[in-house]
């Protein structure tokens with residue numbers, strides 16, 4: 001078992017990746033996860049039409065930096081032509097991933113996201129459009145839209161020249177309460193020669209180790225929200241066979257770094273509070289502190305609340 005992962009020419013320092021996360025995985029969030037050990041982190045799903053129409057939010061989410069390197073962005077769209085046109089806007093990223101898993105009706109009614117799973121050849125066309133333009137291209141898929149056709153989709157993705165595939169082992173209609181069915185990740189691994197990144201329910205050292213026995217990489221989503229040090233704990237476990245304790249103080253320090261970066265990037269306070277409330281955990285009074293956070297109206301107010309928490313003062 002190697003401890004590295006390679007996606008095309010892009011070499012990753014370990015096999016743990018942060019998933020694309022709408023309203024979460026902007027540049028500051030990716031940076032704190034990278035510092036905690038994630039080998040790569042994807043920008044959340046961006047709609048190609050928003051990118052092509054120079055939508056302000058999309059433009060700001062397309063920011064990257066040296067610390068974000070190697071970098072990844074995830075896009076979705078409806079037609080192969082859109083994928084050809086979007087290349088100049090995303091080619092600064094080392095890896096471009098196609099979202100074929102988003103179940104949101106807003107996305108699927110437009111023929112994008114998980115709706116694409118109904119048409120594996122179309123996904124292949126999108127991959128090919130990126131590959132022909134010289135882009136390192138991957139796809140993140142689910143097991144199927146309503147029926148499981150994961151092997152067909154995975155083979156079409158590989159045939160089109162993709163550099164890796166991520167399998168979120170649920171159908172599009174499944175919520176996160178349905179356990180991810182990892183045996184399909186194993187089957188995909190046996191069916192294709194490109195690197196397979198497994199996703200769904202990796203949350204700690206033992207689950208990551210199990211996923212890495214099956215797949216070439218493990219992608220983590222929910223477990224990293226408000227707990228970027230999950231990467232550090234998993235890497236420790238993979239090395240030493242035992243996990244580190246959750247470190248609430250260190251987590252709050254990371255929250256402070258996150259806040260500072262978000263403030264520089266002028267992210268809206270509502271978003272920072274939603275993501276930020278997940279960091280406030282693992283200590284007495286955390287529930288009350290989360291409620292207090294949600295009442296704050298500015299970065300100044302949030303910062304003074306966090307300062308009090310760091311000094312163990314009541315809020």
Ligand SMILES: Cc1cc2nc3c(=O)[nH]c(=O)nc-3n(C[C@H](O)[C@H](O)[C@H](O)COP(=O)(O)O)c2cc1C
Pocket residue numbers: 019020021022023024044045074099101102140168176199200201202219220221222223
């Ligand atoms: C808040 C949130 C936002 C998400 N946004 C995206 C996204 O932009 N693109 C995507 O492919 N999946 C997205 N997902 C799905 C995750 O990337 C991942 O596939 C899923 O949560 C399963 O992994 P987990 O068990 O580690 O959470 C999102 C999930 C959550 C909870």
